[in-house]
Amino acid sequence: MRLIMHNMLTCNIKGVINKSPLRIEAEKVIKKEVDFNPDFLRHMLAKIEWKALVDGARSMGYTELPVHAPGIESDEPFLRKFHHALLELNLEEGSLVCQESGRKFPVNKGVPNMLLHEKEV
Amino acid sequence: MSEKPPRIADIMRVSSHREVYEPCDDSFALVDALLADQTNLINHNPNLCMEIGCGSGYVITSLILLLKPKLPNVHYLATDTNPIAARVTNQTLEAHGVKAEIVCTDIASCLEERPAGLVDVMVVSPPYVPTPEYEVGMEGIASAWAGGENGRSVIDRMLPVVDRLLSEKGWFYLVTLSSNYPAEICLMMRKRGFAWRILVQRSTEEENLVILKFWRDGDEVSLEKETSTASLVSEFSRSLSSFMEKQWR
Numbered sequence: 001m002r003l004i005m006h007n008m009l010t011c012n013i014k015g016v017i018n019k020s021p022l023r024i025e026a027e028k029v030i031k032k033e034v035d036f037n038p039d040f041l042r043h044m045l046a047k048i049e050w051k052a053l054v055d056g057a058r059s060m061g062y063t064e065l066p067v068h069a070p071g072i073e074s075d076e077p078f079l080r081k082f083h084h085a086l087l088e089l090n091l092e093e094g095s096l097v098c099q100e101s102g103r104k105f106p107v108n109k110g111v112p113n114m115l116l117h118e119k120e121v
Numbered sequence: 122m123s124e125k126p127p128r129i130a131d132i133m134r135v136s137s138h139r140e141v142y143e144p145c146d147d148s149f150a151l152v153d154a155l156l157a158d159q160t161n162l163i164n165h166n167p168n169l170c171m172e173i174g175c176g177s178g179y180v181i182t183s184l185i186l187l188l189k190p191k192l193p194n195v196h197y198l199a200t201d202t203n204p205i206a207a208r209v210t211n212q213t214l215e216a217h218g219v220k221a222e223i224v225c226t227d228i229a230s231c232l233e234e235r236p237a238g239l240v241d242v243m244v245v246s247p248p249y250v251p252t253p254e255y256e257v258g259m260e261g262i263a264s265a266w267a268g269g270e271n272g273r274s275v276i277d278r279m280l281p282v283v284d285r286l287l288s289e290k291g292w293f294y295l296v297t298l299s300s301n302y303p304a305e306i307c308l309m310m311r312k313r314g315f316a317w318r319i320l321v322q323r324s325t326e327e328e329n330l331v332i333l334k335f336w337r338d339g340d341e342v343s344l345e346k347e348t349s350t351a352s353l354v355s356e357f358s359r360s361l362s363s364f365m366e367k368q369w370r
Contacts, residue, residue, distance in 0.1 A: 004196070005222035008235040012226075019234065034220070040194040043168070047239075111207040114226040 001091045001112050003056045007048055009112065011098035011105075013120045018100040021052035024059035025104070028093035034083070041079050044086065045069060057085040127217070129156065129183035136212035137177060140205045142265035144179035146325045147246045147296045152183045154294060154320040154332040155244065163191045165292065167241030173228055173279060175199035176206050176265060178213030180244055185219040197221035198236070200229055202264050227258075228275075229282050240286040246296040248275045272301045280306070284313045292336050294320070299329040304357035308350055310335050319364045331361070 010019035050069045057065050064081045074082075095104040096112055103120070106113050129152050130144075137143055155162065170188070172181040181199045188195055199221050201207050207225040214221055224232060248257070248265055249272040256267035257274045268274055276297070283293055293315070297303040307317045316338035323330045 001224075002222065005198070005224065008198075008222075009224070009231050010234045012231040012233075037194060040196075043194070044196075049235075108204070109208050110211060110223075111204065112224050113204055113207075114224055114231040115202065115204075116227070116230070 001096075001107050001110055002087055003053055003060075003089060004044070004086050005112075006056050006091075006096070007052055007086075009096065009114070011101065011103065012114060013098065013101055013103060013116060016098060016100050019098075021049060021056065021099075022096035022105070023099055024056050024091065025095040025097060026060050026091055027095075028091075029060045030090045030092050031088050032090055034087045036080065036083050038076070038079050041082055041086070042074060045074060045082070048086070053085060057089065060089045060091060062089055127186055129186055130179045130213065130217060132179075134213070134216040135177050135179050135182070136209045136216065138205050138209050140262045141203065141209045142176040142206070142262060144177055146323065146328060147249075147330055148176070148179050150321050150323045150330050150332055151180055151244060151246050151294060151296050154334070155180075155184055155187055157320065158294075158334070159187050162188060162242065162292075165241070165290070166192065167195055167292075169196050169198070169236065169239050169288075170242040170244070171197070171229075171236075171240045171286065172199040172244045173283075174245060174247060174265070175201045175210045175223065176203075176246075178210030180246065181210065181221055182213050182217050182219060184242070184244060185214075185221065186217065189219065198224070198232065198240075200224050200226050200232065202227050202258070203261065206265075228279055229286060233282060233285055237285050238288055241288050241291050243283055243287060243291065243293045245279065245283070245294070247279060248272070249296065249298050249301055251298075251300055268301070272298060273306075276301060276306065277309075280309055280313070284315075287337070289337060292334060295333045295335065297331050297333060299331060303331050303333060304354040305350070307333065307357055308353045311353065314339055319360055322361065322364050322368065 054065045094107045175181050204225045207223045248268045250266040251272040252267040254269045257269040315335040317335050320334050321332035
């Protein structure tokens with residue numbers, strides 16, 4: 001699971017109000033290089049929940065992201081860090097934790113399992 | 122001699138597992154529909170594409186390969202209720218050197234809020250086989266085909282989710298059987314403001330497949346939202362007959 005996905009996930013348990021972001025408990029993180037594409041990154045910047053990305057990256061061991069995203073001008077050094085955090089950190093094993101209910105969703109072989117038990121639906 | 126990049130997923134490179142649905146007539150028909158619509162898809166310039174029920178990964182991989190040469194910046198999501206399928210899809214994607222974000226979940230649960238209104242292309246080959254209701258959603262490979270009464274249990278649950286996720290310009294490709302009463306599906310979608318058309322019709326020994334495409338069409342459709350079931354059923358029959366006639370010419 002990469003942070004580009006994590007940023008879109010919400011807890012789907014019935015009754016939970018504070019659905020995102022899910023806290024990451026990382027057990028195994030792999031870095032996989034991906035082609036750098038500034039256009040794509042600039043396009044994504046507006047859609048990303050920045051704090052969730054910063055916290056998520058920290059949980060996966062990457063602390064280089066600035067606390068606030070830059071305004072209109074995003075220069076290459078920033079985009080490189082954004083690129084790395086968003087697309088190159090892969091959570092292979094770990095959990096995603098709902099901040100409100102405490103429910104842990106396992107991540108195995110890079111895939112988050114968000115299936116709910118009957119009572120949670 | 123350099124290898125030409127495959128136009129769609131290479132069946133030899135699609136990963137498999139005994140509990141995961143292997144690509145079959147419905148998968149091939151859906152990919153054929155996407156191939157036929159390739160130029161339109163490229164001109165459409167989607168940002169976010171999604172597959173619900175990715176199975177072996179054959180369809181999502183094919184979609185990525187179709188778009189990638191001209192549109193390298195597209196982002197892809199795929200879901201499946203079967204955790205093994207999610208893993209197999211990842212293997213298939215990797216074998217083709219492409220990437221999508223995969224989540225194991227029921228339809229798109231947990232992905233219905235942040236991506237709402239952002240999905241530009243949605244592709245679905247749902248569990249469409251008419252089965253007893255109790256077979257729907259069972260663990261393992263049966264969840265890939267068990268569709269309950271008229272094979273519509275999962276399809277009917279999916280339609281409101283798709284409506285929520287699709288962008289204003291969003292396109293929705295859906296595989297159905299004639300036993301699913303596709304005319305009814307078109308009626309339900311029309312009531313949500315979608316126009317429809319038949320892209321592929323294929324009769325195999327076992328199945329009568331109809332691949333549908335839906336898109337939001339406020340202007341034309343709002344006048345016809347009061348369409349009765351009977352009139353849409355007859356419109357659908359005419360459309361299907363004329364489609365089949367064209368194939369035979």
